[in-house]
Amino acid sequence: MTVHPGPVRIGIDVGGTFTDAVAVDAHSFELLGQVKVPTSHDHADGVAHGILEALEKLQAEAGIGAGDVSFLAHGTTQATNALLEGDVATVGIAGIGAGFDGFATRRLAALGKMELAPGRRLPLRYAAVREPGEADAAVTALREQGAEVIVAVEPFSVDDPEGERAVVAAARERGMLATATHEITSLYGLTKRARTAVLNAGIMPRMVSTADLVEASVQRAGITAPLMVVRGDGGVMSLPEMRRRPLLTALSGPAAGVAGALMGEKLSEGVFLETGGTSTDISVIRRGRVQVRHARLGGRETYLPALDVRTVGIGGGSLVRFSGRAVTEVGPRSAHIAGLPYACFAPASALTGAKLVTVSPRPDDPDDYVALEAADGRRYALTLTCAANALGVVPAGSYARAEPEASRLAVLPLAEALGLSVEEAARIVVRQAVKPVRAVVETLVREYRLDHPSLVGGGGGSAAVTPFLGEETGHDWRIAAHSEVISPLGAALALVRESVERIVPSPSNADILAARAEAEAAVVAQGADPAGVEVDVTVDPTRNLIRAVATGATELRTKDRSSTVDEAAMRDEVARSLGVPAGEVGELAATAQHRVFGARARRHGWLGRFAAPVEHVRVVDAEGVVRLHSAGALVEKTDVGAAPGRLATLVDKHTRYGDGGSRAPAVWLLVGPKIADLSGVLDRDQLVALIGAELKTRAADEPVVAILEDRR
Numbered sequence: 279m280t281v282h283p284g285p286v287r288i289g290i291d292v293g294g295t296f297t298d299a300v301a302v303d304a305h306s307f308e309l310l311g312q313v314k315v316p317t318s319h320d321h322a323d324g325v326a327h328g329i330l331e332a333l334e335k336l337q338a339e340a341g342i343g344a345g346d347v348s349f350l351a352h353g354t355t356q357a358t359n360a361l362l363e364g365d366v367a368t369v370g371i372a373g374i375g376a377g378f379d380g381f382a383t384r385r386l387a388a389l390g391k392m393e394l395a396p397g398r399r400l401p402l403r404y405a406a407v408r409e410p411g412e413a414d415a416a417v418t419a420l421r422e423q424g425a426e427v428i429v430a431v432e433p434f435s436v437d438d439p440e441g442e443r444a445v446v447a448a449a450r451e452r453g454m455l456a457t458a459t460h461e462i463t464s465l466y467g468l469t470k471r472a473r474t475a476v477l478n479a480g481i482m483p484r485m486v487s488t489a490d491l492v493e494a495s496v497q498r499a500g501i502t503a504p505l506m507v508v509r510g511d512g513g514v515m516s517l518p519e520m521r522r523r524p525l526l527t528a529l530s531g532p533a534a535g536v537a538g539a540l541m542g543e544k545l546s547e548g549v550f551l552e553t554g555g556t557s558t559d560i561s562v563i564r565r566g567r568v569q570v571r572h573a574r575l576g577g578r579e580t581y582l583p584a585l586d587v588r589t590v591g592i593g594g595g596s597l598v599r600f601s602g603r604a605v606t607e608v609g610p611r612s613a614h615i616a617g618l619p620y621a622c623f624a625p626a627s628a629l630t631g632a633k634l635v636t637v638s639p640r641p642d643d644p645d646d647y648v649a650l651e652a653a654d655g656r657r658y659a660l661t662l663t664c665a666a667n668a669l670g671v672v673p674a675g676s677y678a679r680a681e682p683e684a685s686r687l688a689v690l691p692l693a694e695a696l697g698l699s700v701e702e703a704a705r706i707v708v709r710q711a712v713k714p715v716r717a718v719v720e721t722l723v724r725e726y727r728l729d730h731p732s733l734v735g736g737g738g739g740s741a742a743v744t745p746f747l748g749e750e751t752g753h754d755w756r757i758a759a760h761s762e763v764i765s766p767l768g769a770a771l772a773l774v775r776e777s778v779e780r781i782v783p784s785p786s787n788a789d790i791l792a793a794r795a796e797a798e799a800a801v802v803a804q805g806a807d808p809a810g811v812e813v814d815v816t817v818d819p820t821r822n823l824i825r826a827v828a829t830g831a832t833e834l835r836t837k838d839r840s841s842t843v844d845e846a847a848m849r850d851e852v853a854r855s856l857g858v859p860a861g862e863v864g865e866l867a868a869t870a871q872h873r874v875f876g877a878r879a880r881r882h883g884w885l886g887r888f889a890a891p892v893e894h895v896r897v898v899d900a901e902g903v904v905r906l907h908s909a910g911a912l913v914e915k916t917d918v919g920a921a922p923g924r925l926a927t928l929v930d931k932h933t934r935y936g937d938g939g940s941r942a943p944a945v946w947l948l949v950g951p952k953i954a955d956l957s958g959v960l961d962r963d964q965l966v967a968l969i970g971a972e973l974k975t976r977a978a979d980e981p982v983v984a985i986l987e988d989r990r
Contacts, residue, residue: 285348286310286340289770290332291534291763292317292325292354299332300766301340304348307542307771311340312763325356326491333499344500349832351769353508353534356488357481357527361575364398366480370425371472372416374407374432374441382433386472392576400480400576410444417448427479428456431472435460436781455482462523463581464780465823474580478525485524489517504805504832506774508534510584512568513775513829516804529573529584531765532559536568536585538768539734543758544903547855548732549719551747552764553739555595556612560588560718564726566905566953567814570777570827583777588718592711594663594678594739595620597639597647598692605696605703608711611639611647613659621650621658621688622667622680628652629687634660634695650691664688665707666742668700671749676741677762708746716747729894729907730855732756736764754854773829776800780824787967790817790824790959794971797828806830810951815968816958819939825958843902852896853877855904866895866913867983872905872948873898874913874983895985897946897953906946906953912986918949919978926966932988933962941989947972948983957987 285304290297297317301310313335318328329352336342360366373383383406390402403423405416417428430445435458442458449456459468459475489507496505506514510529520527532552539550546566552559562569573584591610599607613620616639621629632650635657639647650658663678667685672678686700693703723731733755735744740761748755758764778797782789794813802808811830817823853860858877867874876895895913897906912932916924925945932943942965944957954972959965973982 286342286346287349287770288333288336288347288351289534289766289768289772290329290350290352291765291769292329292352292356294355294359297325297328297332298763298766299336300760300763300770301336301342302767302770309760309767310342311336312760312766313339323491323495324488325354326488326495329492330495330499333496333501337499344502347501347503349506349770350496350501350503351506351508351514351772352492353530353765353769354488354527355531357485357524358529358531360481360484361394361477361528364393364395364400366394366400367426367483368401368403368424369476369479370403370405370417370420370423370428371476372405372407372413372420372428372430372445374410374430374435374445376408379433380406380408382468383431386431386469389473389476392473392578394576400476402476407441407445410441413444413448417445417452417454421452421454426455427482428454429472429475429479430456430458431468431475432459433468436464436466436471455479455486457482457522462525464778465581466781467581470579470581473578474525474582477575477580477582478523481524481528485527486521489521493517506772506804508537508769508772509775510573510582511570511775511777512537512540512585512772514769514772515774515776519804525582528575528582529587532561532587533585534765534768534772535559535736536561536563536768537772538764539563539736539758540566540568541771541773542764542767543734543756544901545732545734546904547729547907548734548753549722549728550734550736551715551719551740551744552737553735553743554593554737555614555739556591556593556610558590558592558715558739558743560590560715560722561585562722562726562728564728565907565955567955569726581779588722590714590718592662592715592743594661594742595659596662596711597649598660598662598665598707599644599646600634600636600648600692600695601646602695605692605706605710606646608662608707611643613661615639616647616649616659618649618657618659620661620663620680622661622664622685624658624684624688626681626683626687628654628656629658629684632658632687632691634691648692650688658688660688660692662707662711663739663742665704665711666746668704669708669746670701671708671745672741673745673757676757677738678741709750712743712747712750715743716750719747719751729909730857734758736761738762773831774801774804774806775827775829776804778826781822782824783822785817785822785824785964787964790815790964791967791971793824793826794968797826801828801830805832807832812952812954814955814958817961817964819960843900848898848902849875851902851904852898855896855907856894867915869948869981869983871900871951872953872983874948874985876911876913897948897985906985908944908946908985908987910987910990914984914986916982916984917978918973918976918980918982921973921982921984922966922970925969925984928984928986929962929965932986934989943989944987945969946985948985949973949976949980960989
């Protein structure tokens with residue numbers, strides 16, 4: 279055993295069957311060790327016991343001391359599963375207000391009709407609070423009705439939370455868990471805000487109990503590094519924050535994998551496909567940012583920020599359906615559901631002479647799913663992974679790679695039934711399986727207007743889907759390194775994240791700067807290094823919405839470019855990303871942490887054939903990774919002292935006017951270790967104010983590179 283001197287980042291993913299843990303060098307991101315243990319659902323300490331077991335096993339095998347651990351994060355499906363199964367606590371709503379406000383809150387009792395799972399409605403109690411002085415009586419009444427956790431609801435609490443605070447204080451004085459709608463979101467919309475808060479409360483008792491047990495387990499291991507939890511939007515948050523808003527961990531299953539693609543695979547523009555045995559989760563990274571939207575839970579929209587993930591019922595274990603004459607479908611049932619092992623992973627000798635049979639994976643399923651019956655009577659599943667291996671598209675060294683002879687024998691009975699060669703039959707199966715995945719990928723590429731996107735596959739079944747999909751679509755593709763543990767890798771590498779949303783009619787510069795400052799302060803409070811915090815601000819004038827999303831690492835991660843970057847390989851990657859020969863790429867600007875390259879290229883789409891070429895820009899970080907894509911851009915080199923005046927002039931010059939009003943250019947600033955994304959702001963004055971906020975703490979002679987892109 280080699281002892282690693284640290285610092286080390288540890289990521290743990292608690293799955294339904296197994297808990298995976300990995301250790302990563304905090305500087306090089308090298309994988310130092312990985313372990314797998316059964317998830318401890320039935321233990322007295324619940325999943326916390328499995329986390330401790332995985333942690334201790336990982337430390338022992340990788341030679342990691344408690345003092346070497348600089349960061350520890352875990353992802354869990356506990357919140358998601360509780361909501362999907364309807365296994366939530368009884369929630370007591372304290373509806374605050376008299377007159378119309380009281381009428382509005384009384385209507386929230388109807389949230390008890392929300393069906394979380396078939397036959398499982400949200401257990402809800404209601405009590406009225408006409409004024410803050412009645413908070414004690416309302417909490418007492420709700421507890422007597424069986425409420426386990428209290429939600430304080432007042433129509434305009436985002437402006438004046440006094441009533442909600444009174445109810446929460448009364449509940450906590452009685453030792454009860456409580457939450458308030460203004461703590462969940464600053465957005466208006468009483469019903470949606472209350473729905474989100476009620477779901478947050480429903481999982482709070484279980485999640486807080488688990489958090490306490492996990493924290494105790496980590497302390498027993500002697501680790502003093504901050505303990506973080508994966509959020510549904512791809513970031514992580516501190517344990518105290520998770521106790522307050524556990525709902526943010528819901529739908530975090532795919533989030534850790536996306537974080538792994540963003541940080542570990544350095545994906546800046548493309549689609550991440552995480553393929554398991556039964557399904558594929560598909561998500562987007564655009565211009566170095568994960569794409570997030572408000573999630574639907576219990577069939578209703580909430581204010582929960584979560585990844586925009588599209589799930590397709592195709593996985594590595596998906597079974598083939600056969601009409602007797604043609605392959606009609608692949609999936610949705612998998613080998614796991616049928617209780618059969620993959621044929622391609624059986625010894626070739628066991629498959630010799632096997633015959634094709636039809637099965638029903640579940641008693642009420644159609645009986646047109648096919649399997650192989652060997653000479654000794656054993657049955658094996660003919661899966662997508664078998665077909666992909668028989669076709670030869672699974673790369674060597676992949677987790678899903680099988681022996682060629684076994685793969686060929688697995689597909690042979692189907693090929694004979696079709697009257698085709700093994701390769702032809704395998705191609706039919708893989709193409710049929712990948713068809714719905716391709717449709718979703720192409721939709722996402724169009725919706726998000728991705729620029730030369732790459733496909734990155736993660737998960738144990740990734741090699742059964744991504745290589746063939748890449749070949750079919752013409753997109754560059756790759757399988758993530760250590761794809762079978764992409765989720766714990768993502769947890770280990772994830773950034774602290776916080777989102778602040780506000781509805782402000784005609785927001786002033788002060789309103790926007792306040793939202794930005796609140797988001798930045800929130801991630802710093804959770805351990806992010808202030809020097810590296812990036813805040814993306816979006817102002818939607820049609821909805822009067824301000825959104826500030828802050829991200830930051832718990833330590834500032836910088837590298838010596840000269841010692842780590844292969845210049846030729848980096849330029850080749852930039853050229854690939856731009857879609858031009860390497861000789862057409864030129865360096866336009868640089869700071870200590872970033873370099874800006876550009877090339878003249880045509881816009882995408884059929885209209886681009888008739889348009890003049892424009893300057894396409896790529897920003898590369900100190901590790902040689904493309905971090906930002908921009909088309910039709912102006913690159914301006916200046917310094918902090920001169921930047922406010924110079925950039926204000928350029929913003930004026932590139933602001934466009936039309937029937938819908940003015941639209942300032944999209945702007946990104948390269949300053950210090952940050953890429954400040956200001957592209958979400960359309961108003962000229964608000965944009966100039968944010969530029970000032972980004973530069974105010976920097977030295978006057980520090981170089982700044984601005985990238986301006988006209989709105990189209």
